[in-house]
Amino acid sequence: MEENNQLTETKENGQTRAFRARWIVPISRPPIQDGIIIINQDKILEVDQVENARREASETIDLGNSVIFPGFVNVHTHLDQISPPSKPADYYSYLRYIRDFNREVEPTTKIDAVKQNIENIHRFGTVALTDFTTDGASFEPLLASPLFARIFYEITGFKNIDATLIFRKYQNMIKEEIVNKRVTKHLAPSSPWALSQNLLKEIGISERHIAVHMNMTEDENTFFLSGSGKIKQFLLSIEDFDYGWKIPGMNAVRYFFDYHFYAKHNILVHMNHADESDIELLKTFSAKVNICVCPRVSRDLNLGRPPISMFLEKGVNVCLGTEGLSGVSDLDIRKEIGICVDEFGLSPEIAVKCATLNGAYAIGFHKEVGSLELGKTAKCCVLDMNGEKSNDPYELIAKSVKPVAWLNEIGSYI
Known part of the structure; x- marks a missing residue:
C-alpha cells in the first residue's frame, strides 16, 4: 500500500520513458531479470519486472541483452592532478611530487586538468565523488558537471603556532555565495601526522563531514608511538616539524579518535595498516565511520594491503576510491572493483555494492544515488552483455x- 501511495504522489513533468533490459541491478534488492525501469526527467519512477510494471510510459526502449545499474560513487579522488613524468618510487617521492606540483603548476593548468578528469571520470560511469583539493580548483567545474560531489579542502600544517592562520585561510576559501546541495565544500585534514593538534581540533569542531588519509603506511603508527621514523624526517625536510610536539604514544587511529579530532560523519581513506583492535575502538564512538580503500594505489606504491574482508566482517561500511593521477593511471573505479574481486576475494556483488550504495552512504548522497529506487536519479549506467x-x-x-552508457542520454532523452 505504501508503494502505491508513493507511485501516486510522484510528480511527473515532461516525457515518461521506459527502458527494458535483460537485467536490472538495483543494488538495494536482488537483480531483476527481464526488468524495466521507468523514468521522468531526471528521476526514477518505477523499477520492476516487465510483467509487473504499473506505470504507463510515452515511450519504451528495449535495450535487449544488457544490464542497467546505478552510477558508481568514487569516494576518493584528486581531480586537479596530472600524471607524473615517471611513476613515484615510493610514498615519500609521491608526497614530494604532489607538493612540488601544487606549488609550481599554473592555475589554468589545474583547471584544465580538473575539467579533463571530470570528463573522464563521468565516462567511466561515475555519478558522484569526493575530491581532495588544495585550492578549490574543482568547485566551478563540478558545478558545471552532472556529478554529485563533496569537495574537501585538504589542509596541512604541523606547527601549532600556525594553526589559527591556516584555519582562517581555508575558512575564507570555502565561503561561497553559491549554495548548491549537489556540490558541497568542506575542510579536511590531509593526514593526522600532517597537522598540529590545534588545527585538527578546529577542523573537527567546524565540520560535520570529514575525510582523512589514515594509516596509509605503517610509518604513521611509528610516528605516533615513538615520534621517530620516516614521517618525522619528511616533516623536518619540508621545515614543518614542531619541536614542542608531545609524542602521543598510541597508534594513528586511536590518536585521531581519542583526541576527538573526528566529526559526525567520517571517511577514513586507505586504512592499509588497521587491525581488529582499531575497528573495535571505532565502534565505541557514536560518530559514523566509513572506510574508503584504494586498492590500486596501495598496491602500486607498495603502501600495504588493506584488510577489506576484516572490515566487512566487522560490519564497517566499506567503499572505494581511485586516488588521483599522481598514483594511478586513470580514474576508472571498475579497476578498483576488479582488484577487490581478483586479489582480495570479494564476490562481484559485494565489490559492486562497495562502489555504489556503500559509497553513496559514505558521502551522504544515499537519497540521490547508489541504487535504483523510486525518486533517485535517473543518471544510471548501461552495459552491453553481448559476447x-x-x-x-x-x-x-x-x-x-566494455564502455558504459548513460541511460538518461540514450536516444533523444538528454
Whole structure:
C-alpha cells in the first residue's frame, strides 16, 4: 500500500520513458531479470519486472541483452592532478611530487586538468565523488558537471603556532555565495601526522563531514608511538616539524579518535595498516565511520594491503576510491572493483555494492544515488552483455572492459 501511495504522489513533468533490459541491478534488492525501469526527467519512477510494471510510459526502449545499474560513487579522488613524468618510487617521492606540483603548476593548468578528469571520470560511469583539493580548483567545474560531489579542502600544517592562520585561510576559501546541495565544500585534514593538534581540533569542531588519509603506511603508527621514523624526517625536510610536539604514544587511529579530532560523519581513506583492535575502538564512538580503500594505489606504491574482508566482517561500511593521477593511471573505479574481486576475494556483488550504495552512504548522497529506487536519479549506467561469457550481472559489471552508457542520454532523452 505504501508503494502505491508513493507511485501516486510522484510528480511527473515532461516525457515518461521506459527502458527494458535483460537485467536490472538495483543494488538495494536482488537483480531483476527481464526488468524495466521507468523514468521522468531526471528521476526514477518505477523499477520492476516487465510483467509487473504499473506505470504507463510515452515511450519504451528495449535495450535487449544488457544490464542497467546505478552510477558508481568514487569516494576518493584528486581531480586537479596530472600524471607524473615517471611513476613515484615510493610514498615519500609521491608526497614530494604532489607538493612540488601544487606549488609550481599554473592555475589554468589545474583547471584544465580538473575539467579533463571530470570528463573522464563521468565516462567511466561515475555519478558522484569526493575530491581532495588544495585550492578549490574543482568547485566551478563540478558545478558545471552532472556529478554529485563533496569537495574537501585538504589542509596541512604541523606547527601549532600556525594553526589559527591556516584555519582562517581555508575558512575564507570555502565561503561561497553559491549554495548548491549537489556540490558541497568542506575542510579536511590531509593526514593526522600532517597537522598540529590545534588545527585538527578546529577542523573537527567546524565540520560535520570529514575525510582523512589514515594509516596509509605503517610509518604513521611509528610516528605516533615513538615520534621517530620516516614521517618525522619528511616533516623536518619540508621545515614543518614542531619541536614542542608531545609524542602521543598510541597508534594513528586511536590518536585521531581519542583526541576527538573526528566529526559526525567520517571517511577514513586507505586504512592499509588497521587491525581488529582499531575497528573495535571505532565502534565505541557514536560518530559514523566509513572506510574508503584504494586498492590500486596501495598496491602500486607498495603502501600495504588493506584488510577489506576484516572490515566487512566487522560490519564497517566499506567503499572505494581511485586516488588521483599522481598514483594511478586513470580514474576508472571498475579497476578498483576488479582488484577487490581478483586479489582480495570479494564476490562481484559485494565489490559492486562497495562502489555504489556503500559509497553513496559514505558521502551522504544515499537519497540521490547508489541504487535504483523510486525518486533517485535517473543518471544510471548501461552495459552491453553481448559476447560476454557470464550470465551473472554483478560479474559483468565487475569484469567487463566494455564502455558504459548513460541511460538518461540514450536516444533523444538528454
